[in-house]
Amino acid sequence: MAEEPVAVVGIGQTRHRAARRDVSLAGLVREAALRALADAELTWADIDAVVIGKAPDFFEGVMMPELYLADALGAVGKPMLRVHTAGSVGGSTALVAADLIAARVHTTVLTLAFEKQSESNAMWGLSLPVPFQQPLLAGAGGFFAPHIRAYMRRTGAPDTIGALVAYKDRRNALRNPYAHLHEHGITLAKVQESPMLWDPIRYSETCPSSDGACAMILADRAGAARAPRPAAWVHGGAMRSEPTLFAGKDFVSPRAGKDCAAAVYRQARITDPRREIDVVEMYVPFSWYEPMWLENLGFAAEGEGWKLTESGVTELDGDLPVNPSGGVLSANPIGASGMIRFAEAALQVRGQAGEHQIDGARRALGHAYGGGSQFFAMWLVGSEPPTT
Amino acid sequence: MPQPLRAPLVVEFPFTRSLGPVQSAFLTGLRERTVLGVRTADGRILVPPVEYDPVTADELRELAEVAATGTVTTWAWNPAPRRGQPLATPFAWVLVRLDGADTALLHALDAPGPGAVRTGLRVTVRWAAERTGSITDIACFEPYEGESDPYEGEPDPYERERVPYEHEHEPRPRTAGGHDGRFDDPVTGIVAPARLDYDYSPGRAQSRYLHALAERRTVGERCPSCRKVYVPPRGACPTCGVATAEQIEVGPRGTVTTYCVVNIKAKNLDIAVPYVYAHIALDGADLALHARIGGIPYDQVRMGLRVEPVWTASSRYPDHYRPSGEPDADYEVYKELL
Ligand SMILES: [Zn+2]
Numbered sequence: 070m071a072e073e074p075v076a077v078v079g080i081g082q083t084r085h086r087a088a089r090r091d092v093s094l095a096g097l098v099r100e101a102a103l104r105a106l107a108d109a110e111l112t113w114a115d116i117d118a119v120v121i122g123k124a125p126d127f128f129e130g131v132m133m134p135e136l137y138l139a140d141a142l143g144a145v146g147k148p149m150l151r152v153h154t155a156g157s158v159g160g161s162t163a164l165v166a167a168d169l170i171a172a173r174v175h176t177t178v179l180t181l182a183f184e185k186q187s188e189s190n191a192m193w194g195l196s197l198p199v200p201f202q203q204p205l206l207a208g209a210g211g212f213f214a215p216h217i218r219a220y221m222r223r224t225g226a227p228d229t230i231g232a233l234v235a236y237k238d239r240r241n242a243l244r245n246p247y248a249h250l251h252e253h254g255i256t257l258a259k260v261q262e263s264p265m266l267w268d269p270i271r272y273s274e275t276c277p278s279s280d281g282a283c284a285m286i287l288a289d290r291a292g293a294a295r296a297p298r299p300a301a302w303v304h305g306g307a308m309r310s311e312p313t314l315f316a317g318k319d320f321v322s323p324r325a326g327k328d329c330a331a332a333v334y335r336q337a338r339i340t341d342p343r344r345e346i347d348v349v350e351m352y353v354p355f356s357w358y359e360p361m362w363l364e365n366l367g368f369a370a371e372g373e374g375w376k377l378t379e380s381g382v383t384e385l386d387g388d389l390p391v392n393p394s395g396g397v398l399s400a401n402p403i404g405a406s407g408m409i410r411f412a413e414a415a416l417q418v419r420g421q422a423g424e425h426q427i428d429g430a431r432r433a434l435g436h437a438y439g440g441g442s443q444f445f446a447m448w449l450v451g452s453e454p455p456t457t
Numbered sequence: 458m459p460q461p462l463r464a465p466l467v468v469e470f471p472f473t474r475s476l477g478p479v480q481s482a483f484l485t486g487l488r489e490r491t492v493l494g495v496r497t498a499d500g501r502i503l504v505p506p507v508e509y510d511p512v513t514a515d516e517l518r519e520l521a522e523v524a525a526t527g528t529v530t531t532w533a534w535n536p537a538p539r540r541g542q543p544l545a546t547p548f549a550w551v552l553v554r555l556d557g558a559d560t561a562l563l564h565a566l567d568a569p570g571p572g573a574v575r576t577g578l579r580v581t582v583r584w585a586a587e588r589t590g591s592i593t594d595i596a597c598f599e600p601y602e603g604e605s606d607p608y609e610g611e612p613d614p615y616e617r618e619r620v621p622y623e624h625e626h627e628p629r630p631r632t633a634g635g636h637d638g639r640f641d642d643p644v645t646g647i648v649a650p651a652r653l654d655y656d657y658s659p660g661r662a663q664s665r666y667l668h669a670l671a672e673r674r675t676v677g678e679r680c681p682s683c684r685k686v687y688v689p690p691r692g693a694c695p696t697c698g699v700a701t702a703e704q705i706e707v708g709p710r711g712t713v714t715t716y717c718v719v720n721i722k723a724k725n726l727d728i729a730v731p732y733v734y735a736h737i738a739l740d741g742a743d744l745a746l747h748a749r750i751g752g753i754p755y756d757q758v759r760m761g762l763r764v765e766p767v768w769t770a771s772s773r774y775p776d777h778y779r780p781s782g783e784p785d786a787d788y789e790v791y792k793e794l795l
Contacts, residue, residue, distance in 0.1 A: 099508075099509065113514045130649065139511075140509040140510065142514075198466070200464035200465070201462060201464065201667055203747075204726065208723055211734050214717030218717060222760055222795075223795070266721050267719055268718035268720065268731075314744060316686075316743035319795075
């Protein structure tokens, strides 16, 4: 028996901000969930199960927050699952929810991811003072910056590429009312003149720290038929992992990322992602990861990703727009960031992306990664149901 | 073989919490010696209050004041209080249903011994002398001899939960009032200190590595399957999933494979910026370790630079690496280690 087709019928996000001091964790997730229910014109009673994700518990210091959030998410008397894959968690959470529909375990599932970074300390949560170990000397940017330098060395990319990505994503964010950063006076010069934090990463090429949540309602074919607005259909979804450090790990283009993309394209019968995919929402916490992931995901040959960025292909009006929402560079509630990528991809193929809608988007890729480039989660959504 | 090392690991951080409207009212109320619950659509009063109805998922915002007296619905004796618990002397953990409430609140009961505690015991709040808007504004509960149990004559409260629903329609004595939960200067956030105590051991492989470091030697382990040399060793190869035992001394010199220049000062690190944070492949190792580069201006560090460790008396690890004076390594030699 073939899998049940999975449809995204409702999407809700909070307006991501530096701090949401007016709401508790429960109030924050509730806001996104209610907006997703409203989009789908459903009520709590219509939901069969809840699948929730966030970054490590240490971030906010609430152990197993899913237990406390059951009331806010109407999960009483229903299955509630928590997914946990570091920064990629928003993506893998959506995929676990989708699998529950595909396997016909449930017909309507609420999936949600969140982070309240203003009440967390990600740096502390990620660098515990483990005895006998050398402290990490440089923070998250210091972890990723050497890999960016390796990419530049390997490909010969000019050092101007990172600023182009940041300038594009921050401009795109001006069209997205949910983005955290709305830098109205942004110019390329401002990005290029921003302080160098972890050379080669400048301040304006890093993601902000945000409070926010994102929710989606996933449904089966019958649910999609009843939905008031067009559905986004899941054509492929996959997760892959690998160790943080191992001999032979390619930090610039991790094997797990390549394999994950290949699995998604196989399911979606995509042979030429560059031509067949209309828009990409990828997880770019530091600007240079756009050209790096363009290669890792098969949109460009090895060493060629930066040329797509440089020539404007990934701009809003390019032929492969990347992060029309403004991306992680414009809003980063860590645990939610992956789901926001997945949801933004779905909004594009539903034609519901508003000011940052890409005209005629029929197929979109949502991408998330996490940990030390060790967890990958992706889905490909389309405006038409998959053909079986 | 030397014993695996051990050391305490304390994970401690003061987390902040935004309270939202309901918890804000509850904790501000405690500061004002007022206990507030929240009323559900079917008229139940939940104490402590919650933002969303546990049954219907409806948003709950109607606050109601309940009494500071109540009845123990169940309990457990705590003979050896730990750090951070409400009382330093042995006490009972109790669930207390305050008069007027339909649910019970978890707190501590100050009692001379377990013989003095029973389900059905009448208790009252002992307020803390200094109150800030926190659950600890209730210092604890204590036995209460004052006014009689408003439920006297009814079954034991624990048993009463099990009586048929019809019984619940009889009006119950309530002290619940319609306090709107508004106070001057409400508490909107709290700081919740968290602390975890671990007894940490890095295990046998890392302990061997650390013992060798004490002799200023860097010793990794070779995988019997893929032949890769891991530094630091983990006791197993993460790719092949087999145990590693063969000891291989690597370094002391190595090659900078990549690096970044750190320009922002990290909080707990006493290192002047800018400095270079580099990945260094020690000669003979199959993956790079991370270290600081010194003894050369930061803007002259480059990929391929050959370096050697600089030890200081106080440090377990090399303090930093400095140029060894050898010619730079060719990119082709180390590009697989990037
Ligand atoms: Zn091996």
